[in-house]
């Protein structure tokens with residue numbers, strides 16, 4: 001939380017409490033926003049007293065409660081789908097929020113908890129989705145290649161080739177291995193899974209260079225490089 005933000009609490013009727021974040025910005029009017037994740041924000045300039053902001057929020061209570069209810073409903077419905085401001089998606093096992101800002105230049109930033117999409121026309125849904133998907137794919141490629149670079153040395157004693165990686169969005173499999181072409185294919189749609197689970201898929205595909213099928217011997221190879229593979233496998237998800 002930035003210095004210019006404070007969290008305030010209002011007691012409503014009964015035992016309910018309404019918590020909101022008061023954000024200070026150089027703006028003329030005070031405005032209120034109920035974010036899709038259910039947090040309430042009030043933006044106001046530094047001259048407006050916190051009590052005035054409280055009164056403002058209090059006057060909007062019916063509106064806020066309605067929006068909170070709607071937000072809750074739409075969160076359940078659009079979880080992990082909409083590429084729009086306030087939308088969420090899973091990335092390496094963590095939920096990230098999408099922020100869309102107007103800017104002359106198109107840019108996408110991957111932060112720790114947010115992905116920021118900057119674009120001239122934030123209302124352009126097609127463009128927004130394209131920018132997001134393109135940046136996401138770029139990140140996925142970097143991450144998978146980095147994982148391969150870290151996991152391949154664990155197979156040193158098996159003397160396997162260093163494969164080419166293909167990236168594909170697949171519905172029903174996490175990866176595959178084409179031994180003859182020294183290629184492994186990794187599913188881009190498993191990026192929501194925790195990193196250690198995706199690492200298991202990389203190790204699994206590399207193990208196929210040692211044993212082609214899914215025999216006991218295959219899993220012995222997997223286990224020898226990744227003893228906790230069972231726990232890792234459990235976290236796998238395809239979005």
Ligand SMILES: [Zn+2]
Pocket residue numbers: 204208214
């Ligand atoms: Zn396999």
